[in-house]
Amino acid sequence: xxxxxxxxxxxxxxxxxxxxxxxxxxxxxxxxxxxxxxxxxxxxxxxxxxxxxxxxxxxxxxxxxxxxxxxxxxxxxxxxxxxxxxxxxxxxxxxxxxxxxxxxxxxxxxxxxxx
Amino acid sequence: xxxxxxxxxxxxxxxxxxxxxxxxxxxxxxxxxxxxxxxxxxxxxxxxxxxxxxxxxxxxxxxxxxxxxxxxxxxxxxxxxxxxxxxxxxxxxxxxxxxxxxxxxxxxxxx
Numbered sequence: 007x008x009x010x011x012x013x014x015x016x017x018x019x020x021x022x023x024x025x026x027x028x029x030x031x032x033x034x035x036x037x038x039x040x041x042x043x044x045x046x047x048x049x050x051x052x053x054x055x056x057x058x059x060x061x062x063x064x065x066x067x068x069x070x071x072x073x074x075x076x077x078x079x080x081x082x083x084x085x086x087x088x089x090x091x092x093x094x095x096x097x098x099x100x101x102x103x104x105x106x107x108x109x110x111x112x113x114x115x116x117x118x119x120x121x
Numbered sequence: 122x123x124x125x126x127x128x129x130x131x132x133x134x135x136x137x138x139x140x141x142x143x144x145x146x147x148x149x150x151x152x153x154x155x156x157x158x159x160x161x162x163x164x165x166x167x168x169x170x171x172x173x174x175x176x177x178x179x180x181x182x183x184x185x186x187x188x189x190x191x192x193x194x195x196x197x198x199x200x201x202x203x204x205x206x207x208x209x210x211x212x213x214x215x216x217x218x219x220x221x222x223x224x225x226x227x228x229x230x231x232x
Contacts, residue, residue, distance in 0.1 A: 037218075039219075039220075047224070047225070048209050048211075048222030048223055048224055048225050049164065049209075049222045050222070051221070054218070054219055061218060062219045097164070099164075109154065109166035109169065110166060110220065112163040112165070113163065114163055
């Protein structure tokens with residue numbers, strides 16, 4: 007079974023630039039999560055999709071972050087404009103359903119550095 | 122909301138020693154999941170606990186959910202260098218389907 011795919015693996019940009027990350031979840035997984043993990047901290051949920059609908063985006067900085075999962079499969083997360091404090095690893099995860107008893111499978115992450 | 126705290130933040134052990142990390146909450150938890158993240162890697166699911174007082178074992182790892190469902194522990198017997206990494210607990214706040222991760226415990230094993 008193929009795992010969660012993410013690209014790019016690394017990205018370096020200057021502040022005020024824009025950036026986009028892509029995630030392809032495990033085939034058949036209805037739920038997709040985007041997390042932000044700052045160095046030395048636990049992952050923080052940014053947004054959760056169930057199929058192509060948003061379940062939770064309460065911690066997404068909506069003035070600069072946006073995400074979509076148009077066809078209920080792969081997803082993109084965008085930051086525009088980026089700030090220095092956005093430097094982090096952006097993790098995508100998927101699970102077979104959105105219940106609270108499903109394990110999440112994480113992708114390798116995209117390491118973003120904002121200069 | 123409903124942040125869970127993990128202690129200790131860091132732990133260095135000699136290979137062969139035991140290790141325990143604790144996940145504590147001020148409120149009752151509906152479930153606890155444990156993940157391991159190797160240095161430079163991504164979190165990998167280890168186990169989920171949902172019942173009061175539940176104990177589960179995976180080889181040298183023992184996971185426990187407190188009777189009051191406010192705390193959980195992960196115990197590793199006779200650590201090996203392959204156990205190096207950060208261990209996170211995570212839970213789902215009641216009324217939601219999202220996961221809140223703890224602060225993590227970073228384990229170093231000295232050979």
